[in-house]
Amino acid sequence: MKIPKRIASAVINSLKGGVVPRTGLPYITVGxxxxxxxxxxxxxxxxxxxxxxxxxxxxxxxxxxxxxxxxxxxxxxxxxxxxxxxxxxxxxxxxxxxxxxxxxxxxxxxxxxKTRPDGGALTLILDRWISSVQSQVISESDISDNSPEFDKAVEKKIYEVINTLSEMVHGFDFSKLLTIYYHASREGNDEQKAKVVKWFRGEYVNKTEAKSELGINIIITDDDWYEYIKLFAMFLKMAGxxxxxxxxxxxxxxxxxxxxxxxxxxxxxxxxxxxxxxxxxxxxxxxxxxxxxxxxxxxxxxxxxxxxxxxxxxxxxxxxxxxxxxxxxxxxLTPLTYEEMLVLTEKLADIHAQLFDYQQKITQEDMICFIKLEFGRIGSDSHITPREVIRDFIELLDIIYQNPNINISEFISSESISYSKPAIEENAAEEDEFAEFEI
Missing domain, CATH: 3.40.50.300 (P-loop containing nucleotide triphosphate hydrolases)
Incomplete structure (x- = not known):
């Protein structure tokens, strides 16, 4: 399993920090x-x-x-x-x-x-929609994009989308903004396009500002934001x-x-x-x-x-x-099985070795011993989670990488680790008890 280093780094660092990585999930998905x-x-x-x-x-x-x-x-x-x-x-x-x-x-x-997986795709989607409408007009007729009739044909296509949205709550104003965006795009007016995007993002503070800049006498509020999410869903379908x-x-x-x-x-x-x-x-x-x-x-x-x-x-x-x-x-969600956790540790060991360019030393027997130790904790049957096991395992991999002369089997099964873990678990249980009392 080859994985790019930037993705390997994101996966390992995110998991060690106890958060879910935004990229590289297929490499570690188990169960x-x-x-x-x-x-x-x-x-x-x-x-x-x-x-x-x-x-x-x-x-x-x-x-x-x-x-x-x-x-x-x-x-x-x-x-x-x-x-x-x-x-x-x-x-x-x-x-x-x-x-x-x-x-x-x-x-x-x-x-x-898919082409903008890290967010901020609104402008891309709007531009792609206009481009796709223009492409449809060119493919469905003999009109060139330089012809005076081209704009009318594109507007007709756009109005087909807009008429469908207009029937929904707040659809009329949503449609009007799409029209403004199209004309601004056609004229190369980036400032006007930015204003429309600002409105769609809910960044206008009051109606007066929206009215003066866009001619729209409405803004998105606490009460009606969900209606615009539904409008976006319909628009996205029509945008391809x-x-x-x-x-x-x-x-x-x-x-x-x-x-x-x-x-x-x-x-x-x-x-x-x-x-x-x-x-x-x-x-x-x-x-x-x-x-x-x-x-x-x-x-x-x-x-x-x-x-x-x-x-x-x-x-x-x-x-x-x-x-x-x-x-x-x-x-x-039910807990992952021991077998699924073993597969996950194998994948993590492989990614860790690729990230730091070393020959993997930890064996499957060592991983089995590690999992037995983790699930042998007091209360692990009801309290242990994949997050805890993953963080412990990455910590173990870091220690093995930085201390190449360590005997892995002896280190995992050492009494100091075996006895320290339940103590931590007991402290956590006490904290949970006080936390629940505070609520």
């Missing part, structure tokens, strides 16, 4: 086949004009963010546009001080395509993409909101999105949200505290532990 297949089935439905909504639920470090980023890579290869954002105290789904708009801005800032996937992680930040009324408003926004996708009010859009079991299932502060959501999302009478229902709106 989760059933979850990935279920979500990719949703993607097929979205590309046919449908919509989907899923929750990915798992403990901290269990692989929620990793699964979201894996799906992100998969769907971009399938000609989807992806927008993603992590919620925070400043970014919510609904707010009175710009928190909902802040989430929208983050989503649009992270708009990504297969659909839009919206990824929202860290739902726990809604769970942490101290004001119960504010939490309920945020859960009401989730209910609106859920109903839109399942009732066919939204098209060519998929929404996936990630959160911990507590922030979903807690009936006092979590998603299930909103009765309309709990009745829709809670497991039915036939739900059983250990039996997966991949068609349910909530997907619970």
């Amino acid at each position: 989760r086949e059933t979850e990935i297949n279920a979500l990719l089935h949703d993607v097929d439905i979205i590309s046919d004009g449908g919509a989907s909504f899923r929750f990915i639920v798992g403990k901290y470090g269990s692989g929620k963010s990793f699964l979201l980023q894996t799906i992100r890579s998969h769907v971009m290869d399938r000609n989807f546009v992806v927008v993603d954002a992590d919620l925070s105290p400043e970014r919510r789904l609904q707010g009175t001080k710009g928190q909902g708009l802040a989430t929208y801005k983050e989503l649009i800032r992270n708009m990504s395509t 993409y297969n659909g839009l996937l919206v990824l929202v992680d860290e739902l726990v930040n809604i769970y942490k909101i101290p004001n119960s009324i504010t939490r309920q408003y945020n859960y009401e926004k989730i209910l609106t999105m859920y109903n839109d996708t399942l009732q066919g009010k939204a098209k060519y859009i998929g929404i996936i949200m990630g959160g911990t079991p507590q922030c979903i299932e807690d009936t006092r502060r979590g998603v299930y505290s909103y009765e309309a959501l709990r009745s829709r999302l809670a497991d039915g009478r036939f739900g059983r532990e250990g039996i997966k229902d991949m068609l349910a709106p909530v997907i619970h």
Whole structure:
């Protein structure tokens, strides 16, 4: 398995820091086949004009963010546009001080395509749309792009897109902005194009500013930003993409909101999105949200505290532990098996050796011994996560690389490591207990 050094570096450094790398995921993806297949089935439905909504639920470090980023890579290869954002105290789904708009801005800032996987793809998408319309006009008629009739033919094509969008909420103004962008592009007016992009990004502070610069008497707000996400989904389909996937992680930040009324408003926004996708009010859009079991299932502060959501999302009478229902709106992540963790450590050892240009010394027997040690900790059956195991393993690889004379087998099985780990685990358990008490 050959991997470019820049990608190898990003993978190792990200994982060692406890975060999910944005690139190189196919090199380290292990397990989760059933979850990935279920979500990719949703993607097929979205590309046919449908919509989907899923929750990915798992403990901290269990692989929620990793699964979201894996799906992100998969769907971009399938000609989807992806927008993603992590919620925070400043970014919510609904707010009175710009928190909902802040989430929208983050989503649009992270708009990504296969050719622009790191975000910032909005301008590229708009330019590609205009170019594709012009190409269609040239291919479908004998008109050259220098002909006076060319502009009229292109505008006619653009109005076909615009008329469809105009029927949606806020569609008229959205369509008007697309027209302004086309004329600015045709005239080479980059300043006007930049103003339209600024509006789409939600960066206009008030209506007066938008009116004076663009002639549009409306701006994106906390209350209606989701309507524009739906408009983008329809527009992207007409611009030649297969659909839009919206990824929202860290739902726990809604769970942490101290004001119960504010939490309920945020859960009401989730209910609106859920109903839109399942009732066919939204098209060519998929929404996936990630959160911990507590922030979903807690009936006092979590998603299930909103009765309309709990009745829709809670497991039915036939739900059983250990039996997966991949068609349910909530997907619970189960721990990776020992065998899957072994495969993952083998991949990481290979990437680490390529990154630092050394002959791999650690054997499969050493890796098995390492995994036995990790899963032999006190409470590991319910508390250990892939994040902890990966960080420990990369630390081990770093030590082996920097100390080439070390006896790996003896080092892994030494009593100092075996006895120090449970002590750390006990301290962590105490911290968790106090953390829960504070909440």
